[in-house]
Amino acid sequence: MNREPYSITAGQLAAMGKEQIPPELISNTHLIYSSPATLAFNSPGAEGFGVKRAGLAIPGSVMLLVAPGCCGRNTTLLAEMPEYHNRFFYLMMDETDIVTGRHLKKIPQAVEEICQSLPQMPSVVMICLTCVDALLGTDMERVCRKAMTKVDIPVLPCYMYALTREGRKPPMVHVRQSIYSLLEPMEKKLHVVNLLGYFAHLVDDCEIYDLLGQMGLTKTYEISRCSDFEEYKQMASANFNLVLNPEARFAAQDMQKKLNIPSVELTRLYQLDKIQNQYHIFAKALGAVIEDQSYYDQAKAAVDVFRDAYPDAVFSVGESCNADAFELSLALLRYGFRVVEIFGNPSAENFVYIRKIAAISPETKIYSNLEPTMLYYDCSQDAADITVGRDASYYHPNCINLKWSEDVQPFGYAGVKLLFEQLLAACRRKEESK
Amino acid sequence: MKGLRKYLAPFAPDQSGASAVLSDLGGMIVICDAGGCAGNICGFDEPRWFLKKSAIFSAGLRDMDAILGRDDRLVEKLADAVKKIDVDFAAIIGTPVPAVIGTDYQALKRMAQKKVDLPILTVEATGMEIYDVGEETTWLELFKVFAREALPVEPGSVGIIGATPLEIHSMDAPGQLKEKLQEQGASNVYCYGMEAGIDRVKAAASVEKNLVIAPSGVKAARYLEEKFGTPFEICYPLAGEILTERLEEAELTLEDLAGKKILILHQQVLANSIRQAIRTQPDTDCTVASWFMLKKDFKESHDIHLTEEDQFIEYIQKEQFDIIIGDEILRNAVSDYTGVYMNLPHFAVSGKV
Numbered sequence A: 001m002n003r004e005p006y007s008i009t010a011g012q013l014a015a016m017g018k019e020q021i022p023p024e025l026i027s028n029t030h031l032i033y034s035s036p037a038t039l040a041f042n043s044p045g046a047e048g049f050g051v052k053r054a055g056l057a058i059p060g061s062v063m064l065l066v067a068p069g070c071c072g073r074n075t076t077l078l079a080e081m082p083e084y085h086n087r088f089f090y091l092m093m094d095e096t097d098i099v100t101g102r103h104l105k106k107i108p109q110a111v112e113e114i115c116q117s118l119p120q121m122p123s124v125v126m127i128c129l130t131c132v133d134a135l136l137g138t139d140m141e142r143v144c145r146k147a148m149t150k151v152d153i154p155v156l157p158c159y160m161y162a163l164t165r166e167g168r169k170p171p172m173v174h175v176r177q178s179i180y181s182l183l184e185p186m187e188k189k190l191h192v193v194n195l196l197g198y199f200a201h202l203v204d205d206c207e208i209y210d211l212l213g214q215m216g217l218t219k220t221y222e223i224s225r226c227s228d229f230e231e232y233k234q235m236a237s238a239n240f241n242l243v244l245n246p247e248a249r250f251a252a253q254d255m256q257k258k259l260n261i262p263s264v265e266l267t268r269l270y271q272l273d274k275i276q277n278q279y280h281i282f283a284k285a286l287g288a289v290i291e292d293q294s295y296y297d298q299a300k301a302a303v304d305v306f307r308d309a310y311p312d313a314v315f316s317v318g319e320s321c322n323a324d325a326f327e328l329s330l331a332l333l334r335y336g337f338r339v340v341e342i343f344g345n346p347s348a349e350n351f352v353y354i355r356k357i358a359a360i361s362p363e364t365k366i367y368s369n370l371e372p373t374m375l376y377y378d379c380s381q382d383a384a385d386i387t388v389g390r391d392a393s394y395y396h397p398n399c400i401n402l403k404w405s406e407d408v409q410p411f412g413y414a415g416v417k418l419l420f421e422q423l424l425a426a427c428r429r430k431e432e433s434k
Numbered sequence B: 001m002k003g004l005r006k007y008l009a010p011f012a013p014d015q016s017g018a019s020a021v022l023s024d025l026g027g028m029i030v031i032c033d034a035g036g037c038a039g040n041i042c043g044f045d046e047p048r049w050f051l052k053k054s055a056i057f058s059a060g061l062r063d064m065d066a067i068l069g070r071d072d073r074l075v076e077k078l079a080d081a082v083k084k085i086d087v088d089f090a091a092i093i094g095t096p097v098p099a100v101i102g103t104d105y106q107a108l109k110r111m112a113q114k115k116v117d118l119p120i121l122t123v124e125a126t127g128m129e130i131y132d133v134g135e136e137t138t139w140l141e142l143f144k145v146f147a148r149e150a151l152p153v154e155p156g157s158v159g160i161i162g163a164t165p166l167e168i169h170s171m172d173a174p175g176q177l178k179e180k181l182q183e184q185g186a187s188n189v190y191c192y193g194m195e196a197g198i199d200r201v202k203a204a205a206s207v208e209k210n211l212v213i214a215p216s217g218v219k220a221a222r223y224l225e226e227k228f229g230t231p232f233e234i235c236y237p238l239a240g241e242i243l244t245e246r247l248e249e250a251e252l253t254l255e256d257l258a259g260k261k262i263l264i265l266h267q268q269v270l271a272n273s274i275r276q277a278i279r280t281q282p283d284t285d286c287t288v289a290s291w292f293m294l295k296k297d298f299k300e301s302h303d304i305h306l307t308e309e310d311q312f313i314e315y316i317q318k319e320q321f322d323i324i325i326g327d328e329i330l331r332n333a334v335s336d337y338t339g340v341y342m343n344l345p346h347f348a349v350s351g352k353v
Helices: A010-016 A038-041 A051-055 A075-079 A095-100 A104-118 A131-136 A140-151 A171-180 A208-213 A229-236 A244-257 A272-283 A294-311 A325-334 A348-360 A370-377 A390-395 A412-433 B016-024 B036-045 B063-068 B073-085 B096-101 B106-114 B133-148 B172-182 B198-202 B215-228 B239-249 B268-278 B309-319 B328-334
Strands: A059-065 A087-094 A124-129 A155-159 A192-196 A219-221 A240-243 A263-265 A315-316 A340-341 A366-367 A384-386 A400-402 B026-029 B054-057 B090-093 B122-123 B152-161 B189-191 B207-212 B232-234 B261-265 B283-290 B322-325 B340-343
Touching: A010 A348, A010 A366, A038 A390, A038 B036, A051 A059, A051 A075, A051 A124, A051 A155, A051 A171, A059 A104, A059 A131, A075 A087, A095 B198, A104 A124, A124 A140, A131 A390, A131 B063, A131 B096, A131 B239, A140 A370, A171 A244, A192 A390, A229 B133, A240 A244, A244 A263, A272 A412, A272 B232, A294 A412, A315 A325, A315 A390, A325 A340, A325 A348, A325 B198, A370 B073, A384 A390, A384 A412, A390 B309, A400 A412, A412 B133, B016 B026, B016 B036, B016 B090, B016 B122, B016 B133, B026 B036, B026 B073, B036 B054, B036 B239, B063 B096, B073 B090, B073 B106, B073 B189, B090 B106, B106 B122, B122 B133, B152 B172, B152 B215, B152 B232, B172 B189, B172 B198, B207 B215, B215 B232, B239 B268, B239 B340, B261 B268, B261 B309, B268 B283, B309 B328, B322 B328, B328 B340
Parallel strands: A059 A087, A059 A124, A124 A155, A192 A219, A192 A240, A240 A263, A315 A340, A315 A384, A340 A366, A384 A400, B026 B054, B026 B090, B090 B122, B152 B189, B152 B207, B207 B232, B261 B283, B261 B322, B322 B340
Antiparallel strands: none
């Protein structure tokens, strides 16, 4: 038996093309290996934002998880975080519930009891449902409407249907639709824009706030910066939505239909020239002119400082981080570093990066965290100096690691600047500890 | 209201119990789920998973697999993985998805056996039961599948059944148990599922006696008694040490327990053994309460099985215990309790030891 993990080089993969991605890199063709590197895939809520945390993005909301006990198990840890204290509740299903659907009749009463037990009425009750109700075909909209009559506040469904994760509307897409669905049409304000896509805000020094300001968009709403429900409701006054994560596209479409708010999409990138292009195209589309050179220069300076200090840095890049592993790898290669490994499941959309990676570094190996033979990945061998991403750090525990997976989101030039500042700090720490 | 939890998150489910029994035995474990259950089992209920590699997989079920009942696809994936991974057996553990679609585990087992040249175990977990139900089924299935041969008895040897991270008081418990039993005269001690591997499970008939340290192990011990005549004893031999440690933490002495009304919340065998240690003091009124299995044979008449959060809260308010010994997280439900609360971690409750 060959005890080697499956990998393919970027050169080989690019040559095969996006129509012939090997089955080892396609998750639905094999069992999914479960290692700490795959935790974010199997259980998004275990690290960062899964459906449960995301569903509580609306200020003042609480969540009732209606599910078998197993689905709420990891919430023990979340409920200990101060911001989620008194916000998670559970209605546990048993086998009789599955057969008779009687749990649905209990939901209105449970919602009422929860609201009565809280010192302050919540702004909204999110009813989180899991695979069981997906299979039962529960009409949760109806159940929520019934619950609403008991408490006189909004009650919303929130679908944690893991079975649909590779479908058209995976759970993280659905939850983004849910959290903006309470907005009601209101008068538009020309200077207001919403940033959609993340459950935590962008880094405070992100240039996007200033650039939007230069375009006359002086008020920016992000759901996580809304201090209360009233402020959240003001998001309906936006002139347009800026979608920063493709998983928010459906939410933006909903807002277009219901609130008449159009949207524009920007991609998170780590290649400075591409970031600049994107901003300028965006500004041009709005008929505006922006001055972003100083931000570009600051980010470039951070790259240069790191490159001057560690010109020969070799990277291993994972997918469990605030980046597209392939785009980030390409950026690192274009800045002159080596990338020896990428952990990720390439999709057709990634081929735009994979082809360029192959041109610069055809020997870069691509692994899928999920493939069964990853059991044999030798974690004692350090192929790189630095890992980026939680998953990459699992494979190389002795390397310098930057998890790059904070809740607060890096974006644009500020994201590049912060990345290289943190890489520099991580390398310096390692040197000092020697 | 029945089923509603306002203060306590759900405890470890049956699928976690099944996985806990098997995960250290060198087999391939396939969680028959869409991914979230495998994530919860590994990332929350299996502390060993972070420390060493284990062949745990998610079946990666998708909606059409469930709707169309595509068990053949699962078996194909399993057969493909077995070609690439060196394992001693394969186990398929159920979750709510197969429970809802009514998966026939016997048929699944037969299909897998035709494609894979390895022993196959299936555990019909549903995600709706508590961890010890899954453990009980799995311990029994494990010994039925692997301990088939009667062997000469190794004098002085002891097999420990029931040890999983979800049942024991500390991850050091297997070593401590071994030491304790050896002090008491045992020659070799085999802690199934935590230190002793699948070969020792196969040789289960050779031990002189079994020690059951959790109620989930009782059925398997009875099976081994019937099949090989191996006697068994039920107790948690470290209870005295655990009690001393907890008392020190609470700045109390064993003598302080005299005349006190005490509640112990844990798995039944550990709780019973602690009660026995407490009863060395005069006039103690000691009750065991458990959210988990409470076997009739080892239960005292006033012991109580807990199923609902409201029931727990009312019980604590009514009984006015002087001392409660239980996992700290349970205190969230009885925050107005004013007596002494001694923390006795239970991984299946709080995910902490």
